[in-house]
Amino acid sequence: MKITRIEAIPYSIPYVHPLHFASGSVAEADHVLVRVHTDEGIVGVADTPPRPYTYGETQKSIMAVVEDIFSPQLSGLDIFARDRMQTVMDRTVHNQTAKGAVDIAVWDVIGKYLNQPVSSLLGGYTDHMTVSHMLGFKPAQELLQMALEFREKHGINTFKLKTGRHPITLDIEAARVLREGLGPEAHLYMDANRGWSANESAEVLRQTADLGMEFLEEPDDAREVLGRRRLVTNSSIPIAADESAPDLGTAAREILTGGANFLAIKTARSGFTEATKILGMAQGMGIDVYVGNQIDTQVGTIASVTFGAAFAHTSKRAGELSNYLDMADDLLAEPLSIEDGKIFVRDVPGVGTAIDEDKLAHYRNH
Ligand code: MUC
Ligand code: MG
CATH class of the missing domain: 3.20.20.120 (Enolase-like C-terminal domain)
Known part of the structure; x- marks a missing residue:
């Protein structure tokens, strides 16, 4: 099974209790949902939190690195070739949470394919x-x-x-x-x-x-x-x-x-x-x-x-x-x-990140 495309969907959900800490603050979750698509139709999902004050990433930078760099570089690779994927992604420096989300979404595909909880x-x-x-x-x-x-x-x-x-x-x-x-x-x-x-x-x-x-x-x-x-x-x-x-x-x-x-x-x-x-x-x-x-x-x-x-x-x-x-x-x-x-842990195949598509449509930034 091969990766065909990696999608990055920006969305924003407000915080009821904004958080303040020494390096920054959050008032809304302006995150990016990452979806790894495969040629067998299995899709893996993971979330990416932009933290400019920690990793230098923003919602836009995550979308750009996932869709413009990682998606073309990883497409065609076998879904089990995780260490190869890491080597490929590591050619691009930094972008820590974008890389993390791609890896988790790949594991989600693997769990779904093998019909096993990833844990x-x-x-x-x-x-x-x-x-x-x-x-x-x-x-x-x-x-x-x-x-x-x-x-x-x-x-x-x-x-x-x-x-x-x-x-x-x-x-x-x-x-x-x-x-x-x-x-x-x-x-x-x-x-x-x-x-x-x-x-x-x-x-x-x-x-x-x-x-x-x-x-x-x-x-x-x-x-x-x-x-x-x-x-x-x-x-x-x-x-x-x-x-x-x-x-x-x-x-x-x-x-x-x-x-x-x-x-x-x-x-x-x-x-x-x-x-x-x-x-x-x-x-x-x-x-x-x-x-x-x-x-x-x-x-x-x-x-x-x-x-x-x-x-x-x-x-x-x-x-x-x-x-x-x-x-x-x-x-x-x-x-x-x-x-x-x-x-x-969710006793379901994959990571257990089934998404409410109506909510995603509601909160996504178009
Ligand atoms: C932590 O442990 O530093 C602060 C920003 C963030 O994204 O997570 C934290 C928590
Ligand atoms: Mg900390």
């Missing part, structure tokens, strides 16, 4: 992921109210606090209010999206040392190598690489150079093929990972669940799988649900 094909470790919810910038008491609501309504007890603000006391206070309000059983960690310097990050770690934060993600700019290395060496909690380690090479580099000792794996930017390589590398080096989010829609989230549940090393921690709840609507024909803080 089983990838590793089949378990049937669900525990959910972590990401809290954007807000006053501390509002954050606590939101977290308590998420716990009450969805059973979520793991929260990532967006940090990186100035003065740093804003985030230190938010961390303290969350810990005191949620109690010792809640799992809490912070993500500063490079908002602080290494010294500010060290000061935050010092002042939050009694709060049981499990790790700190991307505190400062990892390119400021010595500052980051000093931070990692001296921190009593792990320092995680997210946007400093978007692919296999950078993930290996950050671990080997002491820029991080924990890794976020995001299917939106790594697809399943490269994410599997990052996972193997991390496991072999004794590095823990977690499934991060790219403020994913339900289409993106089910891809993360598919990957995360497939492996012991990714499913042992909560994955960031619930920010679609901040959106006004979504495209999945059968909406996701979170019960007792868990999302289950």
Whole structure:
């Protein structure tokens, strides 16, 4: 079975709760739905989130690279030739989430063709992921109210606090209010999206040392190598690489150079093929990972669940799988649900991303 065409469909869905964080903000999901068409009529689907402040991609750049470069370069390739596809796509630098979506859509075709859930094909470790919810910038008491609501309504007890603000006391206070309000059983960690310097990050770690934060993600700019290395060496909690380690090479580099000792794996930017390589590398080096989010829609989230549940090393921690709840609507024909803080893999052939075509027609940008 061969690829005949790759289609990129731009759409926009508003957010009910816009998210603000140190590197940017989102008020609408102006994403791109990618469809891989084949000569046997099977179509694979994946979602692509443009994040100019992280990967330099925009909705238009994703459409252009998918339709003008990847579609002609990958057409004619056998659907199982995933590593060849990666090699071809890697001739074009960057464009991280566009590459990730093409890979996931190809896996979706493979699962549909073999009549198997992709999570089983990838590793089949378990049937669900525990959910972590990401809290954007807000006053501390509002954050606590939101977290308590998420716990009450969805059973979520793991929260990532967006940090990186100035003065740093804003985030230190938010961390303290969350810990005191949620109690010792809640799992809490912070993500500063490079908002602080290494010294500010060290000061935050010092002042939050009694709060049981499990790790700190991307505190400062990892390119400021010595500052980051000093931070990692001296921190009593792990320092995680997210946007400093978007692919296999950078993930290996950050671990080997002491820029991080924990890794976020995001299917939106790594697809399943490269994410599997990052996972193997991390496991072999004794590095823990977690499934991060790219403020994913339900289409993106089910891809993360598919990957995360497939492996012991990714499913042992909560994955960031619930920010679609901040959106006004979504495209999945059968909406996701979170019960007792868990999302289950879909027991259907492929990834489980059947699209509601009426909704797509409604939200697509013509
Ligand atoms: C994160 O972990 O940094 C921020 C932007 C985005 O797309 O995802 C995030 C979450
Ligand atoms: Mg992050």
